[in-house]
Each structure stands twice: as structure tokens, then as C-alpha cells.
Amino acid sequence: MYLAPLRGVTIRCFRETFSREIAEAGFKEAVTPFISANAGVDPLKDRELRGGPLPFRVTPQFIGKDPQALKTCLERIKSTGCEYADLNAGCPFPMVRNKGRGSGLLKDAAKLAAMLEAGCETMGEGKFSVKTRLGVERTDELKALMPLFNAFPLRFIIVHARTAKEMYSGRPHMEEFEEVKRLSRNRVIYNGDAPFPQESDEVMIGRPFVRALGARDDSHELLSRYIAASAQELGGGPGVVGRIKELVAYWKDLPRWEKLWPVLKLSRTVKELEAL
Numbered sequence: 001m002y003l004a005p006l007r008g009v010t011i012r013c014f015r016e017t018f019s020r021e022i023a024e025a026g027f028k029e030a031v032t033p034f035i036s037a038n039a040g041v042d043p044l045k046d047r048e049l050r051g052g053p054l055p056f057r058v059t060p061q062f063i064g065k066d067p068q069a070l071k072t073c074l075e076r077i078k079s080t081g082c083e084y085a086d087l088n089a090g091c092p093f094p095m096v097r098n099k100g101r102g103s104g105l106l107k108d109a110a111k112l113a114a115m116l117e118a119g120c121e122t123m124g125e126g127k128f129s130v131k132t133r134l135g136v137e138r139t140d141e142l143k144a145l146m147p148l149f150n151a152f153p154l155r156f157i158i159v160h161a162r163t164a165k166e167m168y169s170g171r172p173h174m175e176e177f178e179e180v181k182r183l184s185r186n187r188v189i190y191n192g193d194a195p196f197p198q199e200s201d202e203v204m205i206g207r208p209f210v211r212a213l214g215a216r217d218d219s220h221e222l223l224s225r226y227i228a229a230s231a232q233e234l235g236g237g238p239g240v241v242g243r244i245k246e247l248v249a250y251w252k253d254l255p256r257w258e259k260l261w262p263v264l265k266l267s268r269t270v271k272e273l274e275a276l
């Protein structure tokens with residue numbers, strides 16, 4: 001099982017603070033929220049990649065559309081012993097996709113191929129993966145690109161079984177996912193509202209796991225730990241409060257959190273959070 005990248009949520013502090021819970025839940029690997037692969041940016045300076053070892057593998061995910069910049073980033077992380085890397089070809093936000101990044105790569109086959117080539121060449125056979133969607137507007141766009149994906153020795157393709165236009169809601173398209181899987185020469189990993197807990201190893205899970213943390217008997221204690229770790233990392237202040245709200249927003253409909261959420265939502269300081 002793979003822990004999904006959720007920008008602002010499954011960040012390094014989250015992975016470190018809840019490393020035991022993540023490992024005990026059966027996750028063998030976490031993919032980081034995306035890191036920019038732009039020219040002149042050193043990925044090793046990114047906060048996501050500055051942690052120590054954890055009881056599961058952490059694979060960096062990159063977003064970009066410049067194959068040379070991607071190559072440089074991958075060489076950098078490889079030099080520190082990082083074995084695997086992932087490409088974001090799924091981010092649905094118009095600001096990202098209209099610039100040809102994230103899911104926008106699905107609209108430019110030549111650019112997509114150049115990115116896959118840069119990734120496979122730099123990381124090596126079976127070491128570079130792609131996280132994507134069924135398409136941008138339609139559910140058959142990824143399917144049409146399978147011959148292109150099949151030309152590269154990827155580690156696997158993670159498919160969020162929605163289109164970019166659908167963002168994060170509505171029913172995932174299982175039939176279309178199965179079709180992509182059937183056509184793929186590379187391993188395909190399912191993603192999108194998969195039930196948690198889960199028996200299958202071939203699945204990536206994000207929000208269902210985050211929600212399940214809030215349903216635990218020790219969820220208050222988990223939150224206290226996260227507040228303390230975030231305050232230590234960020235030195236207190238609005239960054240901590242924003243981060244905590246982002247997590248508890250996933251818990252707000254749970255019986256033990258629905259009364260606390262309106263109070264927490266109005267909190268402005270770490271002290272107020274700690275008093276909850």
C-alpha cells in the first residue's frame with residue numbers, strides 16, 4: 001500500500017509524526033507532495049526531502065515540464081542514495097494544467113514522452129513512476145496514451161480514476177481504470193477513494209487514511225503530537241494553525257470532532273489549539 005501525496009497534509013512533518021501509525025496501517029511507501037522540477041531549483045533544499053529515515057520508503061514526486069530540469073533534479077536526489085522518483089502528471093488545477101504541468105502533460109504527448117525519457121534514463125529501468133488521471137476532460141485520454149507509456153520501462157503508473165475536470169469528487173471510473181490496466185505493459189496502481197483499511201498492496205490511499213486517523217480513540221493525542229511537532233518545525237504562528245486546520249478539516253464530520261471543529265476553525269494561535 002502506498003500513501004498518497006496530499007499537499008499540505010501528508011507532508012514531511014505528518015509522515016514523521018505519524019510514522020508508526022502509517023507503518024502499522026500497512027503502508028510500505030509514501031510519495032511526497034509535489035516538488036518543483038524547475039531549472040535552478042535544488043530539490044535537496046526542499047523541506048520535503050530533509051528528513052531522516054522512516055519505517056517506510058519515501059519517494060519524491062516532481063512536477064514540471066522541462067526534461068532537462070527534471071534530469072538535473074533527479075541526478076541530485078540520486079546522488080544522495082534516493083532510488084526511486086515519481087512524476088506528477090495528474091494535478092488538476094487550471095493554473096498548473098494550462099501551463100502544461102501536472103495533468104496538462106496529458107495534452108502534449110511529445111512533452112510527456114520527453115519527461116518519461118528523462119526520468120527513465122536518469123533513474124534507470126523500473127525506478128521512475130508516474131502518477132496521473134484517466135484524462136483531462138474525458139475518461140479515455142489516458143487509454144489513448146497507453147502506447148506512449150508502454151514504450152518506457154516505468155516502475156509503475158498510479159492512476160487516480162477520475163479526470164482532471166472532476167477534481168476530487170464524484171464516483172471514480174472503475175471500468176475505464178480496468179481498461180487502462182489491461183492495456184498497460186507497466187504495473188498499474190489504483191488510486192481514488194479506495195476503502196481503508198485495505199488488503200490489496202496495489203493501491204494508493206490518501207484521504208481515507210487521513211480520515212481514519214481522526215476516528216481513532218487516540219485522535220486527540222495524535223493531534224497534540226502534530227501541533228507540538230509543527231510548532232517546533234515552524235516556530236509557532238499562523239503556519240502551524242493553518243496546517244492543523246487543514247488536517248482536522250478531514251475529521252470535521254466525525255462524531256468526536258464535529259463539535260470541536262467550529263471552535264478549532266476560529267483558532268488563531270497555537271495556544272488556542274492546545275486548549276481544545
Ligand SMILES: Cc1cc2nc3c(=O)[nH]c(=O)nc-3n(C[C@H](O)[C@H](O)[C@H](O)COP(=O)(O)O)c2cc1C
Pocket residue numbers: 004005006007008009032033034061088090091131160168191192193194204205206207208
Ligand atoms: C489537498 C490535496 C493535495 C494533493 N496533492 C497532491 C500532490 O502533491 N501530488 C499528487 O500527485 N496528488 C495530489 N493529490 C491527489 C491525491 O494524491 C489523490 O490522487 C487523490 O486525493 C485521490 O486519492 P484518495 O481518494 O485516496 O485521497 C492531492 C489531493 C488533495 C485532496
